[in-house]
Amino acid sequence: MCLVLALHFGEAAVSCNTVIADLYPCLSYVAQGGNVPDSCCNGIRTLNGQAQTSVDRQGVCRCIKSAIGGVSFSSSNLNNALSLPAKCGVNLPYRISPNTNCDR
Known part of the structure; x- marks a missing residue:
């Protein structure tokens, strides 16, 4: 039982699907600039609130990198992000x- 609990607490609590869903409303701003949608800021706040441990923050960071790693971004897109x-x-x-x- 202790081993199961230790393994559970060593894993990130925020899934990549959650990260993608929370940041999806940000895509229009990253792509085109303009005004940041409220739903984007709400997603960023939600993710920041959910990722309380180092493991969680590293997991969210890796999900973001994975999601944007295969996409070509211009310098203005990266600056927007x-x-x-x-x-x-x-x-x-x-x-x-x-x-x-x-x-x-």
């Missing part, structure tokens, strides 16, 4: 970027 936390008033412990080191 990087600006999201500040525009939403959220202090994330990592950058929304394909170059982020999620292990730190």
